[in-house]
Amino acid sequence: MTAASGQRRTPDGDAVAITGWSAHVPGVAGDDLGPGLGSTPAEPADQAHRLLGRKGLRYRDEATRLALCAVHRLLGLEPGAPRRKGPPNADTAVVASCNLGNVQLVRELTRTVRESGGHAVSALEAPNASSNVVASTVALWFRWGGPNFLICSGDRSGFDALAVGALLLRAHRAEEVIVVGCEPADPVATEMHARHRPDIPLRAAAAAVRLQRAGDLPRRPFLLSQDLSGTEPVPGACGASGVLWLAVSAARSARGGPVIATDETLFEVCR
């Protein structure tokens, strides 16, 4: 297999391979971002049931719905396909990246408490109030019992989530890691994002990749093309950006096999 120009090799035992990728950007057909990412425009969060089915979706917030959609696509599931049951798989870790998922809820709860008192809030919102709800819900939904992280370091959090995923693999804390990045675009999230990037509006988006140790794979993967380094497939995607970049890069680079990202690729481009 010939490597694309400008790539460096690392020992396969140290390298992390991307063995699955998906994108879910409402209103955008995934194929417009990269081949094989979806032929029709992705559903907005309030239509997520068309992909996920209705069961269990009712009280999920926007960011969580988009994340679930991205992972549903990553797994190659048909729309409405039933979810895996049975005991959780302890060998699969989940690392999510999301910064603005609960800011609207936090603002609404505060307003409700101040205007009407605490008895007026709904206890059903309790899971959504915790910032790690995206990561824990993905694990609960798809029955993954390995390490579970929510990374929230601002614009860079998607790249940091990928780095944490790679770390978990190299530390042998998991056999595979699902990294999912997402952001909602509700009014509060949009307003907060505008404080930081007034030139680029916040964009609701989600993407997911599956990472595995390259040395565990039965055949030698291709190396990731570096031509796409530094591009932002969907401007304004905040915490979803890093994972979206990797998913789109993989889609554009892959020729039928898993795509490898060397440690230098991840860290050179991301940092």
Added chain:
Amino acid sequence: MSVAILASSVRTCLGDGERTFRAAVEGRAGVGQLRCGIPGRLNVRAGYHILDGDQRAFRATDWLLACVGEAVAEAGVQLADHRTAAVVGTGLRELRAVELAVADGSPVPSPEDLHFETALHEAVPELDFVLTASTACSAGGHALALAQDLIDLGRAEVVIVGGTDGMTESMLSMIGRVTETPADRVRPFDQQRPGVLLGEGAAALVVADPRLCPRAPLGHVLATGLSCDAQHETALDLDGIRRAISQAFSRAGRSPDEVDVVLAHGTGTALNDPVEAEALTATMPDAEPAVTALKGAIGHTSGASALHSLDAALRCMRNDVVPPVVGLRDPIPEARSLRLVRDAPSRNPVRLAQIDAFGFGGVNAVTLVEAAS
């Protein structure tokens, strides 16, 4: 490979690490009237507050930076000479700033204000990178795991492990919504436990490759086991907890009967305490370590909780004393086989400690810490 603990600095409602430990040994609690939000609006009346002035934004950042500054000074290494990183665990981030914007009509913060990385890079310019994990009440334990892995894999030589959390009206509203009668204090493992109360606090440790130690370390982090229940959104799962415990021991190459003290998560909620007691009983059937818990003394400090327990564990080792579970009067039946320390401190040698941290969403971290030889 275990990592050496070069320094540890904490802030709780009771003060620094020394003051906090002494108060816990003496059975004192730092609980007082709730000072977050508008009195009477929430079904919560008490809290374990750091009394440092008004309820302004970014106090969690201030406490974290204070602890980091102290820990870095205590560590005695030149950070500029080493690959240095920071990993911060937090449950609530700086969401309080979003809430205060509602209260006083000030502009909403930027997403970059919600995490602590900018502040940390400014305070510690030698940092190569910072990772922020918002993994609810076990975020501190998760941060410890990442820090050790970074050093083990040669990605960093020195890591500052931080944890910090204040309170938010939104989280308090949830606590108030699921409690019938507001709790007056936290009573871990007590039959009449009234529920959880939040505590404000931060912590920072400096951990490093053991070969770098300039002098005897405070102790060693042997391993952290991580798991996700993937069973229920809020309730604990016995199997998930057992997996985290089991993983900690297998990664450390130790066995449960070597443990001298367990710093339990012990939130004093209806669900946590019986399940945790069952898990401890099941995983150490032949051992009888002392079991204690800090939340009766300092409240539930969320992201900093595991690191507060770790600091206390180091002091147990240094002083050969285990503080009682503050607030415990009548232990629950599920804890009948456990040697819960109550009423008075227990004086026994402590070399190996287990620290439990279980978070919302079923995220579990169990850490094993050993005394410096």
